[in-house]
Amino acid sequence: MEPKIADGLRAIVGDRGLTTNATRRATYESDGLAHVRQVPDLVLMPRDTRETAAALRFLKEWNVPIVPRGAGTGLSGGATPVAGGVLISTARMRDVIEVDSVNRFARVQAGVVNVDLTHACADHGLFYAPDPSSQKACTIGGNVAENSGGPHCFKYGSTTQHVLGLVFVTIDGEIIDLAEPCVDPLGLDLVGVFVGSEGLLGIATEVTVRLLPVPPVVETLLAIFDDLDSACDSVTDMIAARLEMSAIEILDKHTIDAIEASVLAAGYPQNAQAVLLLECEGSDVEVAAALRDIEPILARHGAYDIRRARAADERARLWAGRKGAYGAMGRIAPDLYVTDAVVPRTRLRELVRATTDICEKRGLKVANVFHAGDGNLHPNICYDRRDKDELARVLDAGDEIMRVCLAAGGSLTGEHGVGLEKIEGMEWLFSHDDLAAMCRVREAFDPKRRMNPGKLLPMRACMETRSAVRPNEPRNG
Numbered sequence: 001m002e003p004k005i006a007d008g009l010r011a012i013v014g015d016r017g018l019t020t021n022a023t024r025r026a027t028y029e030s031d032g033l034a035h036v037r038q039v040p041d042l043v044l045m046p047r048d049t050r051e052t053a054a055a056l057r058f059l060k061e062w063n064v065p066i067v068p069r070g071a072g073t074g075l076s077g078g079a080t081p082v083a084g085g086v087l088i089s090t091a092r093m094r095d096v097i098e099v100d101s102v103n104r105f106a107r108v109q110a111g112v113v114n115v116d117l118t119h120a121c122a123d124h125g126l127f128y129a130p131d132p133s134s135q136k137a138c139t140i141g142g143n144v145a146e147n148s149g150g151p152h153c154f155k156y157g158s159t160t161q162h163v164l165g166l167v168f169v170t171i172d173g174e175i176i177d178l179a180e181p182c183v184d185p186l187g188l189d190l191v192g193v194f195v196g197s198e199g200l201l202g203i204a205t206e207v208t209v210r211l212l213p214v215p216p217v218v219e220t221l222l223a224i225f226d227d228l229d230s231a232c233d234s235v236t237d238m239i240a241a242r243l244e245m246s247a248i249e250i251l252d253k254h255t256i257d258a259i260e261a262s263v264l265a266a267g268y269p270q271n272a273q274a275v276l277l278l279e280c281e282g283s284d285v286e287v288a289a290a291l292r293d294i295e296p297i298l299a300r301h302g303a304y305d306i307r308r309a310r311a312a313d314e315r316a317r318l319w320a321g322r323k324g325a326y327g328a329m330g331r332i333a334p335d336l337y338v339t340d341a342v343v344p345r346t347r348l349r350e351l352v353r354a355t356t357d358i359c360e361k362r363g364l365k366v367a368n369v370f371h372a373g374d375g376n377l378h379p380n381i382c383y384d385r386r387d388k389d390e391l392a393r394v395l396d397a398g399d400e401i402m403r404v405c406l407a408a409g410g411s412l413t414g415e416h417g418v419g420l421e422k423i424e425g426m427e428w429l430f431s432h433d434d435l436a437a438m439c440r441v442r443e444a445f446d447p448k449r450r451m452n453p454g455k456l457l458p459m460r461a462c463m464e465t466r467s468a469v470r471p472n473e474p475r476n477g
C-alpha cells in the first residue's frame with residue numbers, strides 16, 4: 001500500500017494508533033473462522049469518533065477497502081479483511097462514557113468489552129442483558145454489528161432490543177449522531193437499520209444501551225439426562241407450556257467431557273448423555289411458581305437428577321463451564337467450526353439428530369452446546385485445518401446443515417452473522433428482489449461498497465442494482 005497512506009493516517013492517530021509491522025498485522029488475519037486468512041495492509045486504532053471520521057475522510061481519496069473490527073471473536077469471518085485494505089480496530093475505544101442509573105441507560109465507546117459494561121453498572125443494581133458466551137472478550141460494537149445473542153436472550157431478546165442509540169461514521173467520514181436514547185424513534189429507525197449490518201454501513205464508535213434492574217432472585221438448575229433426545233423434548237414441552245425462564249441451554253456428552261477435563265470443570269456429571277442448564281429470575285413468588293411448573297416436565301422426560309445451585313459461586317461455575325465450552329473443546333482438536341442455525345423449537349430432537357448424522361457420516365466429531373430455548377443450534381465440528389481433506393468434509397457438512405435447517409423452516413444464522421461464511425446461503429434464503437433491496441440500503445450509505453467488502457450481501461446481487469460498481473474499480477466486493 002502507498003507509503004503516503006500510512007503517513008497520512010499516522011498524522012491523524014499518532015504512532016500508537018497505526019500498525020504497519022507485518023508480524024503485528026498478521027494477528028488480524030482472521031477471526032474465529034480460522035480457515036480463511038488475509039493479512040490487512042494496515043491496522044488503524046483510532047481513539048474516538050473524531051479520529052475515526054478524520055481517518056475515513058482521508059482514506060476516501062485512496063479508494064481502499066475498510067474493515068471494522070472489535071475483538072475478532074466473530075465466527076463467520078466478518079472481520080477478516082478478505083480484500084486487504086485498512087482494518088479499523090476499536091481496541092483503543094474502551095471508555096464507559098456515562099451510566100445513567102435513573103433513566104437506565106449507558107453510553108459506551110464501541111470497543112468496550114461486553115462484560116465490562118455489566119461490571120460498570122453493577123453498583124447501580126443494573127445490568128446489560130445480552131450476554132454472548134464470548135462476553136469476556138467481545139465488544140459492544142461487534143455485538144451491535146452482529147445483533148448478538150446469548151443464553152439470557154431467551155428472556156430478554158437479542159442486542160437489537162437493547163440498543164437505544166448510536167454514533168457511527170460513514171465510509172466518507174461523516175459522523176451520524178443518533179446517540180440520544182430513544183425508546184420510540186421518530187422518522188426512519190436508522191439505529192435499527194445499523195444493528196446487525198455486519199460492518200457494511202459504517203463504523204459504530206459509541207453505543208447507547210438499555211440497562212435493566214438486577215433481578216432479586218435467580219435460581220439456576222442443572223437437569224441431568226440419559227439421552228440427548230429427551231433433553232430436547234423437555235425443552236419443546238417447556239416452551240409449549242409458556243413457562244417463564246431466562247435461559248435454557250443444552251450441553252451434550254462430548255461437550256461435558258471436554259469441559260470436565262479442562263480448568264473450567266463445572267461439576268457436570270460425566271456419566272450423563274446431556275444436561276440442561278436452566279435459569280429462572282424474578283421475585284420470590286415468580287421464581288417459585290416457575291420452578292413448580294418446570295420440575296415435573298423435566299422429570300416426565302426422564303431427567304434423573306435435578307440440581308439447584310446452592311450459592312452464587314456454584315451458579316458462576318455452572319455458567320463458566322457453559323461459556324468456556326468452545327475453549328475447552330481445544331482438547332478434542334486444534335480447530336473448531338462452530339455452525340449456527342435456527343430451527344423450529346418443535347423439531348429440536350429431530351434436527352439435532354439430523355445435524356449430528358450429517359457430521360458423523362463424514363467421519364467428523366461433533367459436540368453440541370446450544371441455546372435450546374431459542375432453537376439456536378450450534379453443532380461444533382472439531383477438526384484440524386492443516387488436514388485439507390478433513391477441512392473439505394467440514395465445509396461440506398456445514399453446507400448440508402444449513403440446507404437441512406432451512407428446509408425445516410429455520411434460518412441461516414441465529415447470532416453469529418452471515419459474514420463471508422454464509423454469503424452463498426443468502427441466495428438460498430432470499431429472493432433476487434429481497435437481496436436487491438438490501439443492496440440498495442447498503443449503497444445509500446456506501447455507493448462504492450468499500451466498507452467490509454465480501455461480507456453479508458452476495459456480490460452478484462449488489463452488481464445487479466442500480467449503481468453497479470464501475471468495472472475498473474479495484475477490490476470492491
Ligand SMILES: Cc1cc2nc3c(=O)[nH]c(=O)nc-3n(C[C@H](O)[C@H](O)[C@H](O)COP(=O)(O)OP(=O)(O)OC[C@H]3O[C@@H](n4cnc5c(N)ncnc54)[C@H](O)[C@@H]3O)c2cc1C
Pocket residue numbers: 031032067068069070071072073074075077078079090110131132133134137138139140141142143144145146147148149150151198199200202203204205326327415416452455
Ligand atoms: C467462544 C465464543 C463464544 C461465542 N458465543 C456467542 C454467543 O453466545 N452469542 C453470539 O451472538 N455470538 C457468540 N460468539 C460470536 C462473537 O463473539 C460475536 O459475534 C460478537 O458479537 C463479536 O464481537 P467482536 O467484538 O469480537 O467483533 P468482531 O469479531 O471483531 O467483528 C464482528 C463483525 O462486526 C463488525 N464490527 C466490529 N466492530 C464494529 C464496529 N464498531 N462498527 C461496525 N462494525 C463492527 C466486523 O466488521 C465484523 O463484521 C462467540 C464467539 C466465541 C469465540
